[in-house]
Amino acid sequence: MVPFSRHHMTRASLAGWSIASGFLLLAVLSGRQAVRDGVDPRPNQVLAGSAAIEPVPSAGLLYGRVTTTDGVVHEGRLRFGGDEEALWSHYFNGRKVVNPWAESAPSSALVRTQPREIAGIGFGSVERKIDLERPFMVRLGDIARIDAERRTLSVTLRSGDVVTLDRFEADDFADGIRVWHDTGMVDLDEWSIRSVEFVSPPEDMTGPAPLRGIVRTSSDEFAGLLQWDREEAFVTDLLEGIGREGEPVSIRFAGIAAIERVSATAIRVVPKDGGRVVMTDLAGPMPHRGIYVDDARYGRVLVSWDAVETVVLGTDGDTAPPPPDFGAFTGGIPLSGTVTTRSGERLAGRLVYDLDESRTIETLDAPWEGVDYTIPFGLVASIQPAALYDEPGATGVTLRSGEVLSLEPEGDLGPQVAGVLIFPAADGEATAGRSSGGAADVAGAKFVPWSEVARVDFERDGAASMSRGG
Numbered sequence: 001m002v003p004f005s006r007h008h009m010t011r012a013s014l015a016g017w018s019i020a021s022g023f024l025l026l027a028v029l030s031g032r033q034a035v036r037d038g039v040d041p042r043p044n045q046v047l048a049g050s051a052a053i054e055p056v057p058s059a060g061l062l063y064g065r066v067t068t069t070d071g072v073v074h075e076g077r078l079r080f081g082g083d084e085e086a087l088w089s090h091y092f093n094g095r096k097v098v099n100p101w102a103e104s105a106p107s108s109a110l111v112r113t114q115p116r117e118i119a120g121i122g123f124g125s126v127e128r129k130i131d132l133e134r135p136f137m138v139r140l141g142d143i144a145r146i147d148a149e150r151r152t153l154s155v156t157l158r159s160g161d162v163v164t165l166d167r168f169e170a171d172d173f174a175d176g177i178r179v180w181h182d183t184g185m186v187d188l189d190e191w192s193i194r195s196v197e198f199v200s201p202p203e204d205m206t207g208p209a210p211l212r213g214i215v216r217t218s219s220d221e222f223a224g225l226l227q228w229d230r231e232e233a234f235v236t237d238l239l240e241g242i243g244r245e246g247e248p249v250s251i252r253f254a255g256i257a258a259i260e261r262v263s264a265t266a267i268r269v270v271p272k273d274g275g276r277v278v279m280t281d282l283a284g285p286m287p288h289r290g291i292y293v294d295d296a297r298y299g300r301v302l303v304s305w306d307a308v309e310t311v312v313l314g315t316d317g318d319t320a321p322p323p324p325d326f327g328a329f330t331g332g333i334p335l336s337g338t339v340t341t342r343s344g345e346r347l348a349g350r351l352v353y354d355l356d357e358s359r360t361i362e363t364l365d366a367p368w369e370g371v372d373y374t375i376p377f378g379l380v381a382s383i384q385p386a387a388l389y390d391e392p393g394a395t396g397v398t399l400r401s402g403e404v405l406s407l408e409p410e411g412d413l414g415p416q417v418a419g420v421l422i423f424p425a426a427d428g429e430a431t432a433g434r435s436s437g438g439a440a441d442v443a444g445a446k447f448v449p450w451s452e453v454a455r456v457d458f459e460r461d462g463a464a465s466m467s468r469g470g
Contacts, residue, residue: 057206058201058206059322059323059325060088060089060225060322060323061077062085062086062087062088062198063076063077063198063199063205064197066177066179066188066193066197067195068193071194074179074186074188076179076182077179077205078177078179078180080173081172081178082175082176083231083232087140087225088140088141088323088325089139089141089300089324090139090140091137091140092136092138092139092143093136093171094136094137094165094170095133095134095136095165095169095170096163096164096165097166098164099355101355101358102355104423104444104445105418105445105447108449109355109447110129110132132355134354134355134356136155137365139329140198141326141328141329142158142332143155144156144158144160144197145198148173148190148195149167151168153167153170153173157331157332158331159330173190173193174190175190176189176190177196198326199326201326208234208235210233210323211225211228211233211313212225212313212314213226213293213312214312214316215308216308216310217309217369220369220371222301223295223316224294226292226294226313227292228253228291230302232253236252236253236254237253239251239253239256240282241279241280241282241283242282242283243279243280246280251271251277253313255271255272255273256271256272257271257312257313258313259313261305261309265280265282265288267282287305291308297401298379298399299373299374299376301372302372302374304372307369307370331361332359333359335350335353335358335359335458335459336348336351337351337456339453340454340457341448341453341454342453342454348422348424348425349422349425351423351456352423353420353456354412354420355421356418360377361377362376363376363377363412364383364397366407366411366412366413368405368408373405375397379400379401380399380400381398381400381458381460382396382397382455383395384396385409385413385453385455397413400460417450419447419449420450420456421446421447422445422448423444424446
């Protein structure tokens with residue numbers, strides 16, 4: 001997985017803020033947290049203004065057991081950071097520190113030749129090792145447990161695979177976890193957490209309703225579960241801003257019919273009870289970070305704030321499915337398919353894309369017109385990147401649904417992609433067509449550099465896995 005435009009802030013980047021900005025951020029976040037503690041104190045006591053919002057059945061709500069470093073176990077409904085990821089379909093982000101596929105790639109695949117210049121004058125070139133660490137991003141429903149060590153996190157997938165992450169590059173975990181249980185609520189700091197085990201919730205558990213809606217841009221619309229500003233995900237969460245007269249304004253999403261973007265910082269809110277509320281500024285010192293949409297066609301998209309025109313809340317279609325529950329996820333299956341080289345050679349077997357993605361739950365990430373697509377490989381039928389070299393423009397990605405997406409040659413479709421590893425199923429069955437220098441035999445695997453890839457076709461088994469959550 002190659003990062004592109006995630007706008008993802010790590011703790012390292014926060015260190016660059018000035019002391020004054022830090023105090024401002026602390027003040028704002030403290031105020032926001034105090035309000036949120038009153039927003040959703042318990043699953044059965046959720047208020048909106050003076051009127052109660054009835055809790056709903058727990059389908060889709062995150063649940064598990066959190067064991068602290070002193071051995072105390074807290075079991076109940078979970079929300080990372082207290083007000084962030086809270087559904088099985090939400091994604092857990094981090095950065096891998098171990099790349100098990102590098103040893104199967106030729107040494108030439110692990111270096112890049114870069115021109116060497118001084119004051120604009122060329123002095124040949126230099127070879128540099130590529131960064132083998134990769135971003136990690138899977139849905140929480142595909143994770144069985146997370147174990148915290150001093151410097152790393154061990155993430156065990158429902159498939160049994162274990163992925164090691166850099167603890168200091170896992171911001172979702174760094175924000176801590178809020179747990180709602182039978183007797184109340186507790187906020188746990190990351191350093192007090194030893195492990196998190198995700199389990200099926202009790203049948204009678206209830207909680208707030210997830211936020212649904214349609215996000216419209218100038219050229220498209222995306223419908224599904226939403227995370228406003230990458231965080232707010234429930235109808236009980238608050239939209240906060242500054243009113244016309246400079247007064248603070250807080251509105252529960254449950255009372256909002258639509259939100260219209262006016263400018264980079266201004267929005268117009270259409271309440272369900274009529275009238276219009278204009279916020280001249282969005283709350284907080286940071287710009288709006290965009291809206292996540294769990295669109296069933298693509299898995300998940302991030303619509304940048306610059307691309308948003310209107311958000312219609314409370315619906316995402318007449319036949320909107322319920323949020324996927326714990327039983328919908330399996331951890332995925334290995335990727336398999338066929339790589340066709342630019343010279344016509346066809347190589348079939350188990351695939352590892354970009355020396356990274358090897359399972360159907362991992363994602364193909366690339367942007368288009370202000371929208372970042374995060375598509376599980378289980379939804380992808382084929383990728384045709386040859387346009388990168390034959391002519392400028394988009395790369396074609398064909399989905400299992402038959403839809404063909406034109407995506408920009410960035411992220412997992414950019415020229416920096418390391419290439420594709422192919423592990424033949426059996427000798428004599430892996431290749432067809434004429435031989436080519438584009439594939440190199442290494443430890444039983446074939447490797448095709450990205451510059452030699454004309455097309456990748458994925459086996460349909462991945463689509464079956466996605467229907468079960470993988």
